[in-house]
Structures are given as C-alpha cells and as structure tokens.
Amino acid sequence: MHRTLIVTNDFPPRPGGIQAFVHNMAVRQPAGSVVVYASTWRDGTEVRRFDAEQPFPVIRDRTKVMVPTPRVTRRAAEILRAEKCESVWFGAAAPLGLMAPALRRAGAGRLLGMTHGHEAAWAQLPGSRQLLRRIGAGTDVLTYLGEYTRSRIAAAVGPRAAGRMVQLPPGVDESTFHPASGGAEVRRRLGLADRPVVVCVSRLVPRKGQDTLIEAMPQILADVPDAVLLIVGGGPYRADLEKLADARGVRASVRFTGSVPWEELPAHYGAGDVFAMPCRTRRGGLDVEGLGIVYLEASATGLPVVAGDSGGAPDAVLEGETGYVVPGGSAEAAAERIVRLLGDEELRRRMGEAGRRWVERSWRWDLLAGRLTSLLAG
Structure with a gap:
C-alpha cells in the first residue's frame, strides 16, 4: 500500500480551519495509508485521548509550534523511513514545505503542499515570497483553495511550480449540515x-x-x-x-x-x-x-x-x-x-x-x- 507522511503544525485537537481541513482529509484516506507527524499543542490527556482515537498513528513533536528546523527535519526523515512512507503531505505548505528537498533525499518520491489563505499573504512580501518560490520548487504539487489564492500564489512561486498547482479546497459534510439540522x-x-x-x-x-x-x-x-x-x-x-x-x-x-x-x-x-x-x-x-x-x-x-x-x-x-x-x-x-x-x-x-x-x-x-x-x- 502507498503510504504518506503528513507533516503538519495544524492538527486537532488544536482548533482551527486548517486543522479541521487536514484532519477531515486524513480520516478519509485509505486505511493504513497515512502517518501523522504533528506539533504537541498542549500537554495532558486531551491530546493523548484524541490521538488514540485516530485510525492512523499520530507522532507528536515536543514543540507546540512546528517549524522546519534541522531537528524537526531530521525527525521527519526518520519517521518517513521507519514508517516506509513513499510520499509527504505538508498540512500547510508554508513554512513546512521548506523541508521538501531534505525529505526527498530521505526517500520521498512525491511531495505535496497544501496552501491556504496565509500563503496568499506571504506572496505579497519580498522575503516570504522568496520562501514560497523555494517551496514551489521543492514540491511536486501545490494545492490551492480557489482562484483568488491560486492567482496570488502562482505569481510568487513562478511558472513551473504554478503549472503544477491543483485545486483542493476543504469540503462539507452534507450529512451533518442539512436543512433538517435542528x-x-x-x-x-x-x-x-x-x-x-x-x-x-x-x-x-x-x-x-x-x-x-x-x-x-x-x-x-x-x-x-x-x-x-x-x-x-x-x-x-x-x-x-x-x-x-x-x-x-x-x-x-x-x-x-x-x-x-x-x-x-x-x-x-x-x-x-x-x-x-x-x-x-x-x-x-x-x-x-x-x-x-x-x-x-x-x-x-x-x-x-x-x-x-x-x-x-x-x-x-x-x-x-x-x-x-x-x-x-x-x-x-x-x-x-x-x-x-x-x-x-x-x-x-x-x-x-x-x-x-x-x-x-x-x-x-x-x-x-x-x-x-x-x-x-x-
């Protein structure tokens, strides 16, 4: 089975839109196909209980805000190899997608970065715009929410990376949100x-x-x-x-x-x-x-x-x-x-x-x- 390592700072039970997006996508992947490497958020039983209920392994980093430091990159590479993952999915392309070249050297054959609203803001500032270009060059696919975010991010990452962008917005659970909802x-x-x-x-x-x-x-x-x-x-x-x-x-x-x-x-x-x-x-x-x-x-x-x-x-x-x-x-x-x-x-x-x-x-x-x-x- 094709296995994917999800590297993300944004994951429940930490609340937020990106967290819900990544989690909803993860639980709908084929059984046994994903492993999550995420930040800790909080100490205590809430996180441990949540992780134990997931249908996939969740490996927590000790830090509450995960950024692409050498230590975090090494740990991601270790998990990639130990779990025999063939692809990497960055829950938010910026900034964790900066790890893409190192993880490719560690054996990842496919690297995907999800982009959200904040990458569109990054595209407007010279320093972060250069980081987005590096992320685009290091990944095989960047996803985008809609035309607005696509146009902003595409202008920053350059034509080659822009040509590999694919729309992937969050979804809606139509069985939960419906006219007879109470x-x-x-x-x-x-x-x-x-x-x-x-x-x-x-x-x-x-x-x-x-x-x-x-x-x-x-x-x-x-x-x-x-x-x-x-x-x-x-x-x-x-x-x-x-x-x-x-x-x-x-x-x-x-x-x-x-x-x-x-x-x-x-x-x-x-x-x-x-x-x-x-x-x-x-x-x-x-x-x-x-x-x-x-x-x-x-x-x-x-x-x-x-x-x-x-x-x-x-x-x-x-x-x-x-x-x-x-x-x-x-x-x-x-x-x-x-x-x-x-x-x-x-x-x-x-x-x-x-x-x-x-x-x-x-x-x-x-x-x-x-x-x-x-x-x-x-």
Missing part, C-alpha cells in the same frame, strides 16, 4: 421562533464583518422591524461588537451565543433564514479570507448566503444563484441584499436549494478526499 429547536430555545433571523457563524474578529452587519441593522429593521441578527461564535472582538450594537440602538435585535460546541453548529446555521458574513480585506491585503467554508456549510443547510468580497470568499458563492457577494465593509449593500432575501420566501427557497445541490455536486468531503488520494499517488 434549527427550529435553537430558535425556540432563544425565543426567536417567529422572527426573521439573519445568522452569522464565525470567529469574532474584525475581518469577518460582524460589525458591518450590526451597522446594517438600522436599515434592515426599517424594512423588517422584527428581524434579529444571531451572531454565533466567540472571539476577541465580542466586547467591541456589543458596544457597537448599543451605540447603534439595536442591542435588542442582536443576539450573541458565544462559542458553541461543534456538534451544535449545524443547528445554529439552521436557525437562520439568511446567512450573512460580509468579510473584508484588512492590513493592505495581509488579512484576507482564503475561502470561507461557512458559506458552503450554510448552503448545505439550505440557506441563501450574503458574502463579502474579501479574497477567495466569492469562490464559495454562485452569484445570484446561491446568494450574493457584496463589497466588504459596506453596511448599505449588505442591508439591501438581506432585506431583499428576508422579504422573498420563494427567493430564499430557490437559492437555498441551489446551494444544497452545489455542495452535493462539488464540495463533498469524499469527493475531494478522493482527489487528494490520487494526487499523493502521482
């Missing part, structure tokens, strides 16, 4: 049973645009007086968002759930009539949305979506078919699209059904994991 119970529990609900599920940070939604609420309430904005998730921006809701006089129409367990997320999507996250690009393009899997999870749940135009977010929306893309940071544009959707039940139904079909056709985990299996085998 949204009615969440609405009942929160006292929202009869109110039009705009839901946003995301970490609370400025880029995601929850503040734009709060700024849009006075305009939304002028047309839909009983509308409510349901903000699902935790993060450092919550206190600022609460102050903004108070300042705009809409605090009674904005609900914060805080962080919710992962298993309850599908029901919280389902509590909405419209999903909105008008993300925006910040810090001169260094803080940008790589894709926005939340839009696809919302689509799988049967909701129309309103997305911002940051980075690769538009790649997760079929404009006018599964939802709309608005200028990130524009409260007026977000409000106009949300009001239109809240006021047209048939439009919501049509877009929600189109989004569900799109996920089933193009974004299922099993489909994308099979693509990765083929890429690793060459």
